[in-house]
Amino acid sequence: MAQEYMKNIERFRILVMGRANAGKTTVLQRVCNSTEKPEIFDGKGNKVCDAECSQRGYHNIENELMFQSNPGFVFHDSCGFEAGATKQFDQMKHFVVDRAATKSVKERIHAIWFCIPMTDYHRTVTAAEQKFFNECDTGHVPVIVLLTKVDALYLPALRGLLDEGVAIAEAKERAAGMQGELLERWLDHIKHELGKCNFPPKGYVSLQKMHQESADYSALMQCTANVLNEEGLQRLFISTQQSSIALCVQYAVQKTLRTRMELGFVGRLQVDPKELGFELLKWFPNCNVSGQILLTYGVNDAPMLYSLA
Ligand SMILES: Nc1nc2c(ncn2[C@@H]2O[C@H](COP(=O)(O)OP(=O)(O)OP(=O)(O)O)[C@@H](O)[C@H]2O)c(=O)[nH]1
Ligand SMILES: [Mg+2]
Numbered sequence: 001m002a003q004e005y006m007k008n009i010e011r012f013r014i015l016v017m018g019r020a021n022a023g024k025t026t027v028l029q030r031v032c033n034s035t036e037k038p039e040i041f042d043g044k045g046n047k048v049c050d051a052e053c054s055q056r057g058y059h060n061i062e063n064e065l066m067f068q069s070n071p072g073f074v075f076h077d078s079c080g081f082e083a084g085a086t087k088q089f090d091q092m093k094h095f096v097v098d099r100a101a102t103k104s105v106k107e108r109i110h111a112i113w114f115c116i117p118m119t120d121y122h123r124t125v126t127a128a129e130q131k132f133f134n135e136c137d138t139g140h141v142p143v144i145v146l147l148t149k150v151d152a153l154y155l156p157a158l159r160g161l162l163d164e165g166v167a168i169a170e171a172k173e174r175a176a177g178m179q180g181e182l183l184e185r186w187l188d189h190i191k192h193e194l195g196k197c198n199f200p201p202k203g204y205v206s207l208q209k210m211h212q213e214s215a216d217y218s219a220l221m222q223c224t225a226n227v228l229n230e231e232g233l234q235r236l237f238i239s240t241q242q243s244s245i246a247l248c249v250q251y252a253v254q255k256t257l258r259t260r261m262e263l264g265f266v267g268r269l270q271v272d273p274k275e276l277g278f279e280l281l282k283w284f285p286n287c288n289v290s291g292q293i294l295l296t297y298g299v300n301d302a303p304m305l306y307s308l309a
Helices: 002-009 024-031 055-059 086-101 118-123 127-135 150-163 168-195 218-227 231-240 245-261 265-269 273-281
Strands: 012-018 039-041 047-049 064-066 073-077 111-117 143-148 203-206 293-299 302-308
Touching: 002 231, 012 024, 012 086, 012 231, 024 073, 024 111, 024 143, 024 218, 086 127, 111 118, 111 127, 111 218, 118 150, 118 168, 127 168, 143 168, 143 218, 150 168, 168 203, 203 218, 218 231, 218 245, 231 245, 245 273
Parallel strands: 012 073, 012 111, 111 143, 143 203
Antiparallel strands: 039 047, 039 064, 064 073, 293 302
8 A cells, every 4th residue: 555655656746945045946956966947847747937948937836846857856946935925925835734735645745945044144043934933834744944055154254263363374274163163053043943933843954065066965865864754755755866875775774674684583584585675676766876876676586786886
């Protein structure tokens, strides 16, 4: 039954939120390993506009954003909403509540990424954030706060040291460490403020230099996988993301192999290796990830997993 249920879902659906210029689109591009703009479809699968078109299509939360490089992910973009914009907020709230609880598994959102940019570190939790986390009951759908553009804290860190009278050469050496301290401080502040809300986030992740192709966003993948409360969804997310084979291995071992290892002697003898192999492979992408991994099933009637580079 669980397999049938998952077959119906097909794509992992994420709502990305946050004020204008928070770095939302950049996060999605990185996660899908793309430098293109997403293609935009309406709720019925009709293309609203392609990668070349204007920003028009972004401004409807109902529209689906997809990247050709990974059609397993479908995104919705809330666009920036400010505390005063009641109509916009209500539209967003209606969408979130409706799509978090919908019976149609294909339309349900599975996770929400809420971006707070550190370029605005003096206004991290504004009335808009408070309103969202106090009023939007997302039910089982986890909300993760993404502190974006953390690299923007480097300059204030450097400036702070110079203001203390530290010489420029030494200040440059210590600035990265100070940037880390600033981040800790702001993260504590944000956790404290949002923790008081009626529907606080389930996780926090900090991201930096996401506009660079080499950016590390494994923490985002790990955190999202961890906060999903259904194993079927975790499996869908992990086998859809194509950035971390380590995450696939980790979950395959933790969720599938470990339970078999914990069986007693007789129980272990009863494990069907073919079935176990199949279960393990379901944590991995179906496709060949950058030529580095080749998954094959059923050589000499036994499951085989090879060329894991
Ligand atoms: N320094 C820095 N710049 C970033 C980072 N992520 C994104 N940017 C830049 O920030 C700008 C805005 O990024 P977008 O991803 O378009 O932001 P957005 O939230 O989608 O913006 P809107 O769609 O207009 O609301 C772009 O110029 C990005 O290159 C980051 O981690 N560090
Ligand atoms: Mg955008």
